[in-house]
Amino acid sequence: MNWGPIRSVANALGVAVLLVALVLTVVVAVPSAIGAESSYVVLSDSMSPSIEAGDVVVIRDVPTESLQEGDVITFESSREGGPNRVTHRIVDVMDGDDGLTFRTKGDANEEADRSLVTPSQIEGKLWFHVPAVGRAVLFAGTDLGLVLFVIVPSVLLVVSELYSLYSDATSDSGGGNRLR
DSSP, X not given: OOOHHHHHHHHHHHHHHHHHHHHHHHHHHOGGGGTOSEEEEOOSSTTTXXXXXXXXXXXXXXXXXXXXXXXXXXXXXXXXXEEEEEEEEEEXXXXXXXXXXXXXXXXXXXXXXXXXXXXXXXXXXXXXXXTTHHHHHHHHTSHHHHIIIIIHHHHHHHHHHHHHHHHHHHHHTTOOSOOO
């Protein structure tokens, strides 16, 4: 059987998977490379079904005056245990004596959030989100993730290089160029 075409397709598929993984890594690790302010892994289903736990949200900095009802924003929220980031939808924009404030709500929540969001709390507006990629990001931060994503590939690289060196050394010592 001629394996040439199958090998070519497998190589092309491997390159495509590698490119997608590289782009997703850049989006998550260095969002400024694509013009975004930052990216975060969503930890709860409060925005379900539009944004699920384990998705990555990519946000852009926008003037707070441009925000309107229906926009999805990420903001700092103070809760028990310290500050955390929340990504919710604006359900009301209020312009009071103290300036703009925003009432937010998770799409899956029955009630709006208790606290109003001030412009100083807002980190940005949702630009886009990438489903499920955050699960891999969170897994990479575990001990098993470190082993699978860093240690195993490093060991395989070292073994591959040692094998190449051994193959080169044994092929050169087998007679090489002899004069007759």
